[in-house]
Amino acid sequence: MQAQDKTIPRFKTSIDYDKCIKCGRCSVNCPFGVIEFDREQKKPVIVDTSKCVACQRCAVYCPGEAISIEEYPVAYAPHANWTPWHIRAISEQARTGGVLATGMGNDRSYPIVFDYLVWDACQVTNPSIDALREPVETRTFLGKKPKNLSIKEVNGKYVMDDIYPNVMLSTPLTVGHMSLGSISYNAYTSILRAVSEVGTLYGTGEGGLHPSHQAYKKNTISEVASGRFGVSPDYLYGAAIEIKIGQGAKPGHGGQLPGEKVTQLISDTRGIPLGTDALSPNPQHDIYSIEDLKTLIAALHEATEYSVPVGVKVAAVNNIAPIASGIVRADADFITIDGFRGSTGAAPRVIRDNAGIPIELAVASVDQHLRNEGIRHQITLIAGGSLRSSSDLVKIIALGADVGMISTAVLVAMGCKLCQQCPTGKCAWGIATGNPMLGKRIDIDWASKRAANLLRSWTADLDEVLGAMGIDAVDSLVGNRDRLRYIGPNPHEAKILGVQHAGSRVEIGGE
């Protein structure tokens, strides 16, 4: 590497030797090769700050709180157009000629629609519910609902016609798909344990379910994606099946699990040889149209004897509303929409940062479109990408989703600091790594408790909000956009959301 190939480091790691106890723990903890420890030196912590990614592992584990990490204090000559970000990207592209890959969700500064929404509460004209003492229903059911119930008598028993398989969720919150491989065995097991304790579902991701995880099967959504990794007849009998067409972080793109991450564990789970690239093609080659999708949904229904709900996951893109309509007409039992801020273990940066639309607009548009067509009741709508807080969850439900889906938030609960190094597999927190030594940094008991607590906390928040809104069941909040108000700068956006501006009142007999 020539000197000109180098860029200025992103972060500066410094050691305060007044506080340093010279234990060397920082060096052991850093998987990125920033810190070396040589006891014989006067200043034993040797820092190569150019490799620092600000994952904070060393700083958190330093017993003396002697480590500080800051942005590297070198100024770029001011230029509003050619930002340091652009200069760095070009430098890196010029060095290798390759596609810049990254992890986690879109980190660019687009406006966030969630932050322009506020919700309503009961005052005088309607009573609120005291959620701590009075019942507020947060359970919901995933699956197709009949248009109306018809009950008939068969052999002296009353049975209902046209009942489709449904799965009960204790909370309108699921954990999105993160495959074993994209995250470590311990992280994966922790999430499985958390969802089974809370009574909700976790997406298996593409790659099948490891034999040791079979006990959690009824808390998983089995993903059938373009690579068909790990798809066996047994695997299809999870709580639900999801055909993955797209992912919010990389709409139109498939996936590559690089060979170095295909360890024995992953090889056993996916059913592929050690060390080969696990490539998921961009399209599913048996789906080139809505009709083809209908065929695959029917095949999955047929293979599971109509006992498991089959859904379709799509990324939020321009024409998401008619696409969703097509998916309903293809007999899906649920649709998962992943917004353009959704996360990934690895994606081309150019796609992650630019493709797709915000989930808030996508959900509002899909919900309204399906209502207009009279088919909204037929499916459960799951939305994610990205929900950062319980307030985002409340807002996405009010905009039209039945269920919110979170992934990054769960990883953050387990220690993730959003350093975006997932594709390197070097995760210092033991999450996005295939290295078993790093993976063991996740203590399953601790992490599963943290993840379960997060799910419970958001559910409790939802409970409180529903009570204050005077709504006694979360299903009554779904698509209840009248309870939202818009406080952002763009009236056109409010119109697409179907939300009135704050200060507007309900128009009786209006439009």
Next chain:
Amino acid sequence: MKMDQQKKFTIDAEPQGKKLHHKELNEKIRKAIKDGHTWITLNNVSGQRFIGAGIKEKVTIEVYGDAGLDTGVFSEGPTIIVHGNSEYLLGNTLNGGELVVYGDSWDITGMGARSGKIFVMGEGGSRIGIHMKEFKDKRPVIVYGGRVKQYLGEYMAGGIIVVLGLDYSNAIIDPKKPISKDNIDPKKIKEHQGDIVQSYLGAGIHGGAIYVRGTVPDKYLGIYAVKEEFTESDKETLKPILERYSELFNTPEDLLWKNGYTKVRPISSRPFEKVYNSTPI
């Protein structure tokens, strides 16, 4: 188990002239399996989809007529024999068992297959064997007796594909009867003239091997696919496959080995290794 020791059951797929829906047909098949039948014959099949979907039992399902889309999809155990044609997606995500078609089977046969064997006597369309994979003793096999179209073995991650380029159009003894082993005259099997595979052969292949009888022009090779010398070890690999093919379709083994084979394999098990750069910016 020999055929006469099997517990047999016959299902009419079009009773009283009314064609059964695939849901009804599969329900009947599953019930027959549950009742302990091991050889299930389906008569009058006319394009019903998903025959044998997701079945794990090691039974034989014999289909008379033309099978529809997704025959044997997600299945793991059964032998499905089709005396007729099979539509697209034969053996989609197949996990085991054996699928035999005495006819043509067009696009995307064996998509994502993880194990099992597929033998087709006739012609095939595009993207056959796309993204097949293999693992330990699970090594899927697809054999086409006739010719196939573009993108054979695209994204292939494992397993074996064989294309023979044989023409059975004059070899059927009694065209009015369903095609079966006994209805093929081995002396009248011909060889197709011209190329039996087409362009984008093995595009993106990163595992497994494709064997084409005769020669393959270089212009047909897809990205990351290369030709490799056909060795003794390849011969050992092909031997049991061709023996089985010969037995199923009453085709002389001499004819199957005539003209030799061209082997196509991946240039690397990690073709896209250098495309991505995850250095943070």
